[in-house]
Amino acid sequence: MSDIGASRLSPWVITEGLAGLQAQALGLAEAAGLSPQARVLKPAAPWKWIAAKFWPNPLAAVADAVKAPLPGLAIGCGGMAGAVLAALRRPSTRVVQVQNPRMDIRRFDLLIANRHDELTGPNVFVIRTALHRVTxxxxxxxxxxxxxxxxxxxxxxxxxxxxxxxxxxxxxxxxxxxxxxxxxxxxxxxxxxxxxxxxxxxxxxxxxxxxxxxxxxxxxxxxxxxxxxxxxxxxxxxxxxxxxxxxxxxxxxxxxxxxxxxxxxxxxxxxxxxxxxxxxxxxxxxxFAGRFTQWPVAPLNDTPMAAAEMRHRLGL
Missing domain, CATH: 3.40.50.2000 (Glycogen Phosphorylase B;)
Known part of the structure; x- marks a missing residue:
């Protein structure tokens, strides 16, 4: 296995540290059988007061979280992560964005978007549920x-x-x-x-x-x-x-x-x-209408499907 291939098995998971965002990115990586490293973005002033999509140099704004050596794969969730992932992308670093990044989707190797995001494109994979760590x-x-x-x-x-x-x-x-x-x-x-x-x-x-x-x-x-x-x-x-x-x-x-x-x-x-x-x-x-209610159900979880698609598209 190449160094790049090996580093993709231990991807960076990049978020602002909010529990909901982190759970989605970690859940995707774990479901793909990877061993993620959590990286929390803490922008310095003045960038912490400015929307990340307007940062002229996203990597400099969150330098502590993205120190080299860069990984072969980075997975992010949320708008701030999207700006950082787009800046990280290069032939040796593939990037996967969870949720609509509110920026040009061509800047990502793969986007995992919910159906309600109404996002389409050749590098977009659409799911019904949010990604998570429930197994x-x-x-x-x-x-x-x-x-x-x-x-x-x-x-x-x-x-x-x-x-x-x-x-x-x-x-x-x-x-x-x-x-x-x-x-x-x-x-x-x-x-x-x-x-x-x-x-x-x-x-x-x-x-x-x-x-x-x-x-x-x-x-x-x-x-x-x-x-x-x-x-x-x-x-x-x-x-x-x-x-x-x-x-x-x-x-x-x-x-x-x-x-x-x-x-x-x-x-x-x-x-x-x-x-x-x-x-x-x-x-x-x-x-919910105020009563205990039962009907036949089965688990509905699109995280494994998204993880399999990521592995397939990126050759993991």
Whole structure:
């Protein structure tokens, strides 16, 4: 194997360090059987205040993260990563961008784009779900690790994954109050157990609303202390509820064997609407209407397919 070929097996994964972006790029690399090295972009002033697509020299703006020797393959996710990948590209360094980079797609060897990105081209591979790190092996391990800890909660067990306000949708106190009331009513009517995890974007006031509504009736809301229960919840839930703001969490939940319901929120997003439409047409998700709901489902996960396509196109 050539030095370039060997270095492609240990690619750089380039992101701004945000968990959602990093999980997508790492998930793609891992699904391809590669051993990625995470590189976090931390631009210096004044570039941290300027959109990356306007940087005259992207590699100089994030010099600490892209020190030589350069890899044979770099995978990035997000707009900042796109600008850096385009600058890194050369015959000895192939670059793969996850998500629409909002720049000339000819500057990349391969783009992995969601259907709702509405991006086409000879170097574009289109998928239905966001890329992620949920695998059957991880779910089996998480089920074993968390089964005893969740044994105290009534079955069927409902897992609730909370996102947060993001400029397109609002998960504020009003939306939180409605969700808390709907979940509490479901627990009482349908005799289910319930476990909830907030994310970094969840307003603490919303988390408190759900805890106040659910704790008295046997529900559990993670307080952020100790081991993260996220994968355990995915692995053990009989139904998963996700707030509609998060494409990533809906995609991760859909990689399990549990039915997935999304919580409608105030706001509007054309891209999000297209994503939800695709997933509903696949009969993988439905809107949450306040009741425990079951229907036959199978895991839907396009990450392995995207990884296989990347290996094929780049000769990995």
């Amino acid at each position: 059957q092996q991880r779910l089996l391990a998480a089920a074993a690790a968390w089964r005893d800890r969740f044994a105290a909660y009534r079955r069927p067990l409902v897992a609730v994954l909370l996102g947060g306000s993001n400029g397109r949708y609002r998960l504020d106190r009003d939306a939180g109050a409605k969700l808390a009331a709907d979940l509490a009513a479901m627990v009482r009517r349908d005799k289910v157990g319930i476990v909830v995890t907030p994310s970094r974007r969840t307003d603490p006031a919303v988390t408190a609303q759900l805890r106040a509504a659910l704790a008295p009736i046997g529900g559990w809301v993670w307080d952020g202390a100790g081991e993260n229960p996220y994968f355990g919840m995915l692995a053990l839930a009989d139904m998963i509820i996700v707030t509609q703001d998060s494409v990533s969490m809906i995609s991760e939940a859909s990689a399990t064997t549990a039915p997935v319901l999304f919580v409608p929120l105030p706001g509007r997003s054309h891209r999000q609407a297209l994503f939800l439409k695709t997933m509903m047409e696949e009969n993988r998700i439905r809107a």
